[in-house]
Amino acid sequence: MDTEHVVRTFVEYYEDHGHRRITGSTLLPEPGDPVLFTSAGMHPLTPYLEGRPHPLGRRLVNVQRCLRTTDLDEVGDRTHLTVFQMLGTWSLGDYEGPTSLEWAHRLLTEGLGVDPGLLHATVYGGGEQAGPDTESLRLWQERGVPVEPTEDDNWWSNGPVGPCGPDSEIFLWSGDTPPRSTPTGDDRWVEVWNHVMMRHRRLEDGRLVPLPQRNVDTGMGLERLVSLLQGRPSVFDCDVFEPWRRVLPSLWPLDEPSFRVVCDHLRSAVVVVGDGVRPANTGQGYVLRRLVRRLLTVLWRDDPSRGLGDLPEELITHTSHHFRQAVDPGLVRRLLVEEERRFRRLLERGRHVLSRPRFRGPLGEEDFRYLHDTHGLPRELVTSLRGDEDPRGDGVESVRP
Numbered sequence: 001m002d003t004e005h006v007v008r009t010f011v012e013y014y015e016d017h018g019h020r021r022i023t024g025s026t027l028l029p030e031p032g033d034p035v036l037f038t039s040a041g042m043h044p045l046t047p048y049l050e051g052r053p054h055p056l057g058r059r060l061v062n063v064q065r066c067l068r069t070t071d072l073d074e075v076g077d078r079t080h081l082t083v084f085q086m087l088g089t090w091s092l093g094d095y096e097g098p099t100s101l102e103w104a105h106r107l108l109t110e111g112l113g114v115d116p117g118l119l120h121a122t123v124y125g126g127g128e129q130a131g132p133d134t135e136s137l138r139l140w141q142e143r144g145v146p147v148e149p150t151e152d153d154n155w156w157s158n159g160p161v162g163p164c165g166p167d168s169e170i171f172l173w174s175g176d177t178p179p180r181s182t183p184t185g186d187d188r189w190v191e192v193w194n195h196v197m198m199r200h201r202r203l204e205d206g207r208l209v210p211l212p213q214r215n216v217d218t219g220m221g222l223e224r225l226v227s228l229l230q231g232r233p234s235v236f237d238c239d240v241f242e243p244w245r246r247v248l249p250s251l252w253p254l255d256e257p258s259f260r261v262v263c264d265h266l267r268s269a270v271v272v273v274g275d276g277v278r279p280a281n282t283g284q285g286y287v288l289r290r291l292v293r294r295l296l297t298v299l300w301r302d303d304p305s306r307g308l309g310d311l312p313e314e315l316i317t318h319t320s321h322h323f324r325q326a327v328d329p330g331l332v333r334r335l336l337v338e339e340e341r342r343f344r345r346l347l348e349r350g351r352h353v354l355s356r357p358r359f360r361g362p363l364g365e366e367d368f369r370y371l372h373d374t375h376g377l378p379r380e381l382v383t384s385l386r387g388d389e390d391p392r393g394d395g396v397e398s399v400r401p
Contacts (some may be wrong), residue, residue: 001112001113001229001230002226003222003226003238003239003240003322005083005225006112006222006225006226006229007087007222009107009111009112010061010220011061011063012057013103013111014061014103014106015061017059017103018059019059019061020056020057020059020061021061021062022060022061022062023062024041024062024063024065024167025038025044025279026038026065026275026276026322027065027066027067027271027277028275028276028284029043029044030044035064036069036158036283036287037067037068037272037284038064038065038066038067038135039066039068039070039167040064040066040086040158040219041062041064041086041087041347042088042090042158042163042198042219043158044064045060045090045217046162046163048090048092049090049092049198049211049217050163050201050212051093051115051212051213053250054092054290057090058091058092058094059087059090059094059095060089060090060092061090062087063085063086063087063088063222064085064086064088065086065271065324066084066270067271067287068084069082069287070084070160070384072294073266075260075261075265076257076261076264077234078233078236078259079096079224079234079235080234081221081223081224081265081267081268082122082237082265082267082291083264083267083268083271083323084221084222084223084224085221085222085223085323086222087219087221088217088218088219088317089216089218089255090216090217091215091216092213092215093213093214093215095212095216096135096197096214097133097136097139097168097195097197097216098136098138098139099316100195100216100218100332101121101136101139101140101168102139102143102251104170104218105119105145105170105194106221106278107142108172108193113229114172114229114231116144116145118172118173119145119146119170119171120146120148120170120173120179120182120189121136121145121146121147121148121168121169121170121171121184122147122149122150122153122154122168122169122171122182122183122184123136123137123138123140123147123148123150123154123166123168124150124151124167124168125149125150125151125154126149126164127151127155129207129208130155130166130208132149133154133166133168136168136197137149144257146182148182148183148184148227150184153184154166154167154168155168156194156196156198157202160202160204161173161201161203162202162210163198163200163201163211163215164198164200164201164202165197165199165200166196166197167194167196167197168194168195169183169191169193169194169196170191170192170193170194170195171190171191171192172189172192172228173188173189173190173227174188174189174190174350179271180211190224190228192220192221192224192228193218193219193220193225194218194219195216195217195218197215197216198211198214198215198216198217199211199214199216202271223235226239226240227239228341234260236259236263236264241263241324243314243318244267247312247314247315248262248263248315251310251312252303252310254298258298258299258301261294261295262295262299265291265294265295266308266315267319268291269288269291269292269336270315270319270320270327271319271320271323271325272284272288273288273327273331273332273335273336274325274332275325278335279292279335279338279342289301289312289339292308292336292339292340292343296300296340296343298386303362305326307336307337308333308336308337309340311333311336313330313333314334316333317329341389346376347385349375349376349377349383350375350377350381350385351385353375353377354385354386359371359386363386368382
């Protein structure tokens with residue numbers, strides 16, 4: 001079952017259950033939103049989750065591209081991507097959690113062919129301000145799905161204040177041998193679908209108050225789901241990455257961890273540029289700049305002559321098509337090459353400045369401020385050039401092109 005088949009099956013299933021498909025938004029939130037990028041399908045729907053009537057009704061379904069930098073250091077493992085597509089459904093004050101979970105179970109097992117014996121669930125076991133989610137627990141028990149109550153792992157919030165509530169997560173088994181434990185004790189259980197019973201709002205003082213309506217908000221990572229359905233060892237081995245697996249190794253021979261980082265960050269950069277972001281020293285532009293610098297650091301580790309001007313147009317076009325963008329491949333390549341040149345110049349300047357006697361010993365906060373304010377050298381770049389370990393850095397390995 002390829003990716004497009006999974007998307008069609010998902011959307012049509014929920015349309016058959018009275019949901020209206022809404023168009024996914026760009027990665028860029030509405031002005032005034034505190035987040036830099038859309039990191040979940042619910043972000044564009046926040047006003048409707050808080051009670052505003054949606055023009056298409058109370059049952060919605062969509063496919064939303066998302067970007068998460070909180071998982072950046074985990075990119076390269078078998079399940080995490082920086083930019084990905086999320087399959088989402090919403091009940092805006094309509095049906096409750098058990099209905100959502102029952103439909104999800106039927107879609108996975110009947111619509112997508114998942115062996116019911118490979119499923120496990122977790123539910124909210126209760127805490128100081130909210131009781132246990134007994135309805136979800138009962139649903140899973142009735143469906144014969146093993147279920148594990150937790151506390152912190154099954155409470156979803158949109159930041160320190162705002163909509164929140166208990167959630168139930170659905171896991172799919174990915175191991176070759178029997179599980180050693182439940183999802184909290186065996187990471188071969190892979191989370192594929194989260195159902196949030198969004199009923200509360202957390203105030204600045206920490207108190208919970210009821211939302212005007214009881215909602216259900218669900219999200220499922222498309223690439224992660226597809227890799228599991230296809231029996232692949234990682235998201236980087238599913239059909240979405242077929243062109244990358246076919247083209248990139250002959251262009252830039254890389255070991256598997258390096259391939260994954262370069263692949264992920266290049267795809268992410270293409271999508272971010274496609275949504276109108278340009279490299280900068282702050283905000284959304286700095287996230288793009290950081291992605292490009294991280295992938296160049298890995299790319300140059302074995303061969304400093306490698307350059308983004310060699311990136312095949314096919315990979316840019318394939319990526320923009322997957323994320324439903326209309327992007328000029330030539331523009332994307334020009335922007336990436338320009339950023340690459342800027343990074344090379346910055347590295348040259350950084351090496352020259354850091355060769356001065358003043359910077360040969362341990363650096364203090366005043367040194368880092370001076371290097372940033374006077375020479376435009378970010379802290380993480382300084383520590384990378386020096387080969388230092390800096391707990392406040394951004395995970396960029398030592399730069400030695």
